[in-house]
Amino acid sequence: MSRSGWRKRLARAAVILPPYAWLAAFFLLPFVIVLRISLSDPASAQPPYRPLFDWTGGWDALMAFLGALDLENFETLASDSLYWEAAISSVTIALVSTVLLLLIGYPVAYGMARAAPRLRPLLVALVILPFWTSFLIRVYAWIAILKPEGLLNQFLLALGLISDPLTILNTPTAVYIGVVYAYLPFMILPLYAALERLDWTLVEAAQDLGSPPWKAFWTVTLPLSLPGVVAGSLLCFIPIVGEFVVPDLLGGSDTLMIGRTLWSEFFSNRDWPLASAVAVVLLLIVVIPIVFYREIEARRWEAR
Amino acid sequence: MNDTTRALRPAIGAVRRSFSPWTDPQARPLIRFESVTKRFGEAVAVEDLSLDIFEREFFCLLGPSGCGKTTLMRMLAGFEEPTAGRVLLAGQDLTGVPPYRRPVNMMFQSYALFPHMSVADNIAYGLKQDRLPRGEIEARVEEMLRLVQLEKLATRRPDQLSGGQRQRVALARALAKRPKVLLLDEPLGALDKKLREETQFELMDLQVRLGMTFLVVTHDQEEAMTMSDRIAVMDHGRIVQVATPGELYEQPRTRFVAEFVGDINILEGKVAGMEEGGWRVETPHASQALTVFDPDEVLGHGQPVAVAVRPEKMTIHRQRPQGPNVLEGEVWDIGYLGDWTVYRVHLGSGAVVRVSCANASRFVADPITWDERVFVAFAPDAAILLSR
Amino acid sequence: MARRFTWFNATSLTLGFAFLYLPILLVVLYSFNASQLVTVWGGFSGRWYGALLRNDALREAAWVTLRVAFLSATVATFLGTLAAVALTRYGRFSGRTLFTGMIYAPMVMPEVITGLSLLLLFVAVGLDRGFWTVTIAHTTFTMCFVTVVVQSRLITFDRSLEEAAMDLGATPLRAFLSVTLPLIAPAVAAGFLLAFTLSMDDLVIASFTSGPGATTLPMRIYSQVRLGVTPEINAAATLLIAFVTLGVTAAALLTKRAAQTQARL
Numbered sequence: 001m002s003r004s005g006w007r008k009r010l011a012r013a014a015v016i017l018p019p020y021a022w023l024a025a026f027f028l029l030p031f032v033i034v035l036r037i038s039l040s041d042p043a044s045a046q047p048p049y050r051p052l053f054d055w056t057g058g059w060d061a062l063m064a065f066l067g068a069l070d071l072e073n074f075e076t077l078a079s080d081s082l083y084w085e086a087a088i089s090s091v092t093i094a095l096v097s098t099v100l101l102l103l104i105g106y107p108v109a110y111g112m113a114r115a116a117p118r119l120r121p122l123l124v125a126l127v128i129l130p131f132w133t134s135f136l137i138r139v140y141a142w143i144a145i146l147k148p149e150g151l152l153n154q155f156l157l158a159l160g161l162i163s164d165p166l167t168i169l170n171t172p173t174a175v176y177i178g179v180v181y182a183y184l185p186f187m188i189l190p191l192y193a194a195l196e197r198l199d200w201t202l203v204e205a206a207q208d209l210g211s212p213p214w215k216a217f218w219t220v221t222l223p224l225s226l227p228g229v230v231a232g233s234l235l236c237f238i239p240i241v242g243e244f245v246v247p248d249l250l251g252g253s254d255t256l257m258i259g260r261t262l263w264s265e266f267f268s269n270r271d272w273p274l275a276s277a278v279a280v281v282l283l284l285i286v287v288i289p290i291v292f293y294r295e296i297e298a299r300r301w302e303a304r
Numbered sequence: 305m306n307d308t309t310r311a312l313r314p315a316i317g318a319v320r321r322s323f324s325p326w327t328d329p330q331a332r333p334l335i336r337f338e339s340v341t342k343r344f345g346e347a348v349a350v351e352d353l354s355l356d357i358f359e360r361e362f363f364c365l366l367g368p369s370g371c372g373k374t375t376l377m378r379m380l381a382g383f384e385e386p387t388a389g390r391v392l393l394a395g396q397d398l399t400g401v402p403p404y405r406r407p408v409n410m411m412f413q414s415y416a417l418f419p420h421m422s423v424a425d426n427i428a429y430g431l432k433q434d435r436l437p438r439g440e441i442e443a444r445v446e447e448m449l450r451l452v453q454l455e456k457l458a459t460r461r462p463d464q465l466s467g468g469q470r471q472r473v474a475l476a477r478a479l480a481k482r483p484k485v486l487l488l489d490e491p492l493g494a495l496d497k498k499l500r501e502e503t504q505f506e507l508m509d510l511q512v513r514l515g516m517t518f519l520v521v522t523h524d525q526e527e528a529m530t531m532s533d534r535i536a537v538m539d540h541g542r543i544v545q546v547a548t549p550g551e552l553y554e555q556p557r558t559r560f561v562a563e564f565v566g567d568i569n570i571l572e573g574k575v576a577g578m579e580e581g582g583w584r585v586e587t588p589h590a591s592q593a594l595t596v597f598d599p600d601e602v603l604g605h606g607q608p609v610a611v612a613v614r615p616e617k618m619t620i621h622r623q624r625p626q627g628p629n630v631l632e633g634e635v636w637d638i639g640y641l642g643d644w645t646v647y648r649v650h651l652g653s654g655a656v657v658r659v660s661c662a663n664a665s666r667f668v669a670d671p672i673t674w675d676e677r678v679f680v681a682f683a684p685d686a687a688i689l690l691s692r
Numbered sequence: 693m694a695r696r697f698t699w700f701n702a703t704s705l706t707l708g709f710a711f712l713y714l715p716i717l718l719v720v721l722y723s724f725n726a727s728q729l730v731t732v733w734g735g736f737s738g739r740w741y742g743a744l745l746r747n748d749a750l751r752e753a754a755w756v757t758l759r760v761a762f763l764s765a766t767v768a769t770f771l772g773t774l775a776a777v778a779l780t781r782y783g784r785f786s787g788r789t790l791f792t793g794m795i796y797a798p799m800v801m802p803e804v805i806t807g808l809s810l811l812l813l814f815v816a817v818g819l820d821r822g823f824w825t826v827t828i829a830h831t832t833f834t835m836c837f838v839t840v841v842v843q844s845r846l847i848t849f850d851r852s853l854e855e856a857a858m859d860l861g862a863t864p865l866r867a868f869l870s871v872t873l874p875l876i877a878p879a880v881a882a883g884f885l886l887a888f889t890l891s892m893d894d895l896v897i898a899s900f901t902s903g904p905g906a907t908t909l910p911m912r913i914y915s916q917v918r919l920g921v922t923p924e925i926n927a928a929a930t931l932l933i934a935f936v937t938l939g940v941t942a943a944a945l946l947t948k949r950a951a952q953t954q955a956r957l
Contacts, residue, residue, distance in 0.1 A: 033809065126709060141718060244803065
């Protein structure tokens, strides 16, 4: 290899290696550790799990270490209906919320894409702004609104629409409201990106060829915005499955979600191995849509 | 054109008239491509190509998009390394020399002006990389601005310039380092038609005045014909023909060159023999064999061959003219272009030939019109025989 | 163009934005409430901001948060920009699939997983939890956002500008520093601001990876919110919202200017 060839390789390595090494150390490696601890047993010690691996013990210690690992935590998860329900309820809440987000987000994104071009950057900024405003505060805002003596009930009572305060806080309804509210920007932005790129003369062409507006929407606009629909749905679905803050603040004690389960196993029960096992299960649930999303993104990239 | 150019006018003519180093077997080329091949994965961009370009030449690489001409230029600039073969500049092998160490500069197709720098800073950029003293940089920038007549716009940003002005800045920036070779990638592609024509002649004058070697990549044959000393026509990664513009037009070596450079009618046929120094070619398009004087071709009896005739070298008649090479047909279309009128004549064989006639007078009493029976004729030395 | 802005469009925009902004506006409004009762309007007052100033715990948490956010965003911007360059410029290098996977995954990964896994790593290597562990954790998940922002700018970047610089004698590094970096600077700045805000905003990952003495503002707010809504938190939230609004506006102006420079060329 020539001298300039080496120089090029060196430059490449200097660019690629730092972020690569960082992510390998602080993103990839931790997963391996989670997997390993999910196979361990809890212990009242520091750190609170067994077995620990002794680097100085050599081959025998390694074999003893591997022999002490087992699937006991996963058996616990499988046999206890509490965990099953949490997993199923997480996926259900995520699915229903995603559909709700689509139904609410699409008309908004559509309206943004049809607004005058000079207004559009402002509208985008208005969507991004709450997305950058503390997630915690946005969820917290709903506590004051949804409380039995809260602002929503005060409002409805004053209008005379209800005679007794509604119980919304600490119910699944509150969780849905909170999730939809918190994730709405994640849904609007990809939808808008797809709709904004859309060539509106295509819609005109469809109408010119005899489609009434609703049919032109159904046969042209919607299919062409499908990449945005898929991207938005996945961007919402995946984090909602593992959501912790919303169910914790707005849901009742009966609102089971897997992220919350993990949190309480870790912080309240201090059962690190079981929490790790829950993380592994949650990872399996979300990895399927992530792989799916990566495939779609890669295909989009190559199509460019 | 400014006063300096006018003063230099006679000198430029003298240089242009007598310049032909490629005919001199003693001349050493400035640039040499030696069996250069470039592959991108499976695709072959340039295949086993050899080419010599001489000092002070205005040389054009001409070809359709994707023919490898830009890749060839980028190998000289250093942005691509040949897969096989070598590129030499003034006898020095350029293999492994990075672009920033090569004494050639390029004017990019998009101009690639740095949008965050003023015109003067753009021109000074290359000089600053050489760490020249500040006074010298300023003097050189000044000189370049004068050369392209942009002295008043030195502090402007590229986005405040017109297309033509940007082109000049790009030119000045590439010339500032006084490179051994100036590479120009589609230099006039982004300009409108009028400006393009003007700039063509300015580039030619500049090249002679500076005594520099210019290598231009273009897909526009008119541009290449106007400016170049020599043109290399490329197709599918190979050079099809290297010649002066005149040779290229009047003596194209292959059918590709004949059709790519200018307009031409092609009549397929077979060699029927030789008579009085002329080849006789039998073709379904004419009732009698055609006669062609083309001393360059050596052909065998019965060999398939094409008779190629430029439209302006054909004449159109109401009555059958005397002499050889007469085709008979019907006028299908007439295109009036002002200086020329183009007739599309449908022959009995089904083929269509184009004949163009200069409109020498303003009024014609009884012009040839649609659907008329006409005869098309051409002289034996007006045609070219193409066997490839 | 079929650009008819219908009543339907106007209504959906109005309702959509009302839904997005009403809750936030209520928090801001009630931070000026004189009454101790959070849901009863007792007149206009700035007393909760005064109380906030005297709340040492909150002030200290805010200071920790700012330090973590600044440091992690700085490192994340550096690493994220390098990653963006690697992804847009180096085509197919070995391990690219894994690399892109590691870039995209942290953005959608449930925070509880990222938080737990990082904590377990820190415990396994014996790193004491505190300021540095939170900073490392935040760098990891925010650098991916920086990468995406910078990458989208680099994709549209005209590479012939860099080639022109090299053609004129600049080494690749000099070409990058003198031509590419000044031109993508708005995107890099936007990436930094995004990383900064995401770090300031994070509760879950910080809760896992933080230790004694490194309680961040979201953690502090969370522990108070669990006990109920207080006007003081409303005031803190309002300040946070004002801060972010400023940041986002600055970022928007930066990108707008960049887009204009680009559009004029």
